[in-house]
Structures are given as C-alpha cells and as structure tokens.
Amino acid sequence: MKTSLNLTKLKEYGFAVIGLAVVISLIAFVDDKAKVKRCKGLEVSLGDNNSQYYLSEEDIVKYVTRNGQEPLNGMLLSDIDLSKLEERVREIKQIEFCEAYGDLQGIIHLEVKPYIPYVRVISSNGRDQYIDKDGRYFPLSKYHTSRVLLLTGSYFNQKPDLEVEDNDLMKLVHTIKNNDFWNAQIAQIDIDRNGQVSFVPVLGNHIIEFGPATHIEEKLNKLKIYYKQIMPVQGWDKFSKIKIQYKNQVVCE
Numbered sequence: 001m002k003t004s005l006n007l008t009k010l011k012e013y014g015f016a017v018i019g020l021a022v023v024i025s026l027i028a029f030v031d032d033k034a035k036v037k038r039c040k041g042l043e044v045s046l047g048d049n050n051s052q053y054y055l056s057e058e059d060i061v062k063y064v065t066r067n068g069q070e071p072l073n074g075m076l077l078s079d080i081d082l083s084k085l086e087e088r089v090r091e092i093k094q095i096e097f098c099e100a101y102g103d104l105q106g107i108i109h110l111e112v113k114p115y116i117p118y119v120r121v122i123s124s125n126g127r128d129q130y131i132d133k134d135g136r137y138f139p140l141s142k143y144h145t146s147r148v149l150l151l152t153g154s155y156f157n158q159k160p161d162l163e164v165e166d167n168d169l170m171k172l173v174h175t176i177k178n179n180d181f182w183n184a185q186i187a188q189i190d191i192d193r194n195g196q197v198s199f200v201p202v203l204g205n206h207i208i209e210f211g212p213a214t215h216i217e218e219k220l221n222k223l224k225i226y227y228k229q230i231m232p233v234q235g236w237d238k239f240s241k242i243k244i245q246y247k248n249q250v251v252c253e
Contacts, residue, residue: 037076037077037106038074038075038076038077038106039072039073039074039075039076039077039080039102039106039107039108040073040105040106040107041073041106041107041108042061042064042065042072042073042107042108042110043057043107043108043109043110044057044060044061044109044110044112045057045109045110045111045112046060046112046113046114047111047112047113054094054114054116054117054141054144054146055092055094055095055114055141055144056144059141059144060089060092060095060110060112063088063089063091063092064085064088064089064110072108077102077106077108080102080108082100082101082102082108083100085100085108085110086098086099086100089110089112093138093139094114094115094138094139094141095112095113095114095115096113096114096115097112097113098110098111098112098113099111115130115132115136115138116132116133117130117131117132117146117148118130118131118132118133118148118149118173118177119131119148119149119150119151119173119177120146120148120149120150120151121137121151121152121156122150122151122152122156123152123153123154123155123156123157123159124152124153124154124156124157125154125157127156127157128140130146130148131151131161131162133174135161135162135166135170136161136162137160137161149173149176149177149183149186149187149188149189150187150188150189151173151188151189151190151191152188152189152190152191153190153191153192153193154191154192154193155191155192155193155194155195156191157193168212168213168214168216169191169195169197169213171213171216172189172197172210172213172216173189175216175217175220176189181224182220184202185201185202185203185227186199186200186201186202187200187201187202188200191213195212195213196209196210196211196212197209197210197211197212197213198210203236204231204236204237205236205237205240206236206237206239206240206241206242207240207241207242208223208241208242208243208244209241209242209243209244209245210244210245211244211245212245219244219245222244222249222250223242223244223250225250226242226244226250226252230250230252234252238252239252239253240253241253
C-alpha cells in the first residue's frame with residue numbers, strides 16, 4: 001500500500017518535471033523566435049502637438065532613417081538599440097522627449113513630445129527662435145513655420161530663457177495669447193534693452209507704447225476703451241503713437 005502511494009507520487013513528480021521542461025522549452029523557443037524577428041515598420045506618435053504643424057511624423061521618420069538611407073525595416077529587432085534610437089530623435093532640437101519600444105508584431109514605436117511654438121523671438125542681434133509656454137527657447141524648424149505672436153527687440157540679446165526673472169513679461173504674453181481680442185489685434189511685441197514694451201497692432205499704422213510689463217490689466221483696459229470709443233471717431237490712422245503707460249490717461253500723438 002505504501003509502495004503504491006510512493007509510485008503515484010513519483011509519477012506526479014515526473015509529470016510535473018516534464019511539464020516544467022516543456023514550458024521552459026517553449027519559453028526558450030519563443031525567446032529565440034523573438035531574437036530573429038525583424039522590424040516590420042516604424043510608427044511615430046506626436047503627443048501634445050496642439051494642431052501646430054511644426055513637426056510631422058513624416059519629418060521624424062525621415063530624420064531617424066537619414067532620409068531613408070538607414071531604414072529600420074528588415075533589421076533584426078535584437079540589433080536595434082532603442083536607447084540609441086531615442087538619442088537620435090532627441091538630436092532634433094525641437095523635441096522635448098522621446099520613448100522608443102517594440103511590439104509583438106515587430107513594429108518600432110516612437111512616442112514623441114515636441115516643443116510647441118508659443119511665440120517667436122527675434123532679438124536685435126538676429127537670433128531667431130521660438131519659445132514654449134514655459135519660456136524655454138528652441139530653434140526654428142527647417143520643415144515648417146508656425147504663425148504665432150512675434151517678440152522682438154534688444155531685450156532678448158542675452159536671454160538664455162524667459163522662465164524665472166521675466167515673470168512679468170511672460171504674464172503679459174500669456175494675457176495677450178489667452179484673450180481672443182488681443183491675440184487677434186496684437187501682431188508684435190517689441191521690448192528694448194530696458195524692458196520698455198511697445199505693441200505693433202495688426203490694423204493701423206500706429207505704435208502702442210505700453211511701458212514696463214506691469215499693471216497689465218489696467219493698461220489693456222485703457223487701450224480697449226481707446227479702440228472702442230476714440231478709434232471709431234478719429235479713424236485708424238489719425239495718430240502714430242498711443243501711449244498707455246501713464247496712470248489714468250491715454251496720450252495720443
């Protein structure tokens with residue numbers, strides 16, 4: 001009776017060992033198959049593009065494959081270094097972040113987060129770049145141009161970014177960008193080396209002297225009164241300068 005029980009247990013152990021060996025063999029087989037699997041395509045996903053046609057998926061594919069001279073299709077997946085692929089994508093200065101991974105079908109995926117052009121900055125020394133919402137500079141694209149608010153002037157000659165010390169200026173930019181009326185009316189903001197701000201409007205030949213980027217709402221309210229009450233009577237080209245930097249008054253010249 002005891003011998004019969006031991007034989008039963010031995011059989012159970014034997015089946016378990018055989019089953020485990022089969023599973024290990026299958027895993028090894030699948031692993032070997034994965035190692036010889038070849039790339040069947042490259043797919044790019046642009047996150048947070050905000051409908052800005054600044055970079056396209058096609059642009060990134062062209063860059064990664066050196067305009068098709070170094071295609072990934074047909075390469076062994078084991079020969080594709082995903083970390084180096086991410087580094088290559090980040091060589092594009094308009095890219096903030098990239099993550100690369102492959103799937104079971106042999107497709108390489110690139111999850112890409114581009115910088116989004118918020119305004120364009122042209123300094124008086126000729127440097128021409130975009131900044132994003134956080135005030136970080138990044139270069140123009142050779143593929144596309146984004147139509148955004150323009151910032152100009154000598155103020156930007158030595159500015160590595162606009163994140164910290166330029167909080168008032170960025171607040172002014174956000175105010176203009178987030179207001180439908182001002183975003184449609186103001187084409188350009190010029191800032192001199194002393195931080196004095198002037199607006200170039202879309203309509204009219206006048207310049208709006210704003211002064212320092214302070215008391216923003218108060219000054220814009222005065223300017224709106226001018227546009228709604230004085231401009232319709234005097235006309236768009238009556239004055240060449242509209243000065244709103246003075247307290248409780250609008251000076252027209």
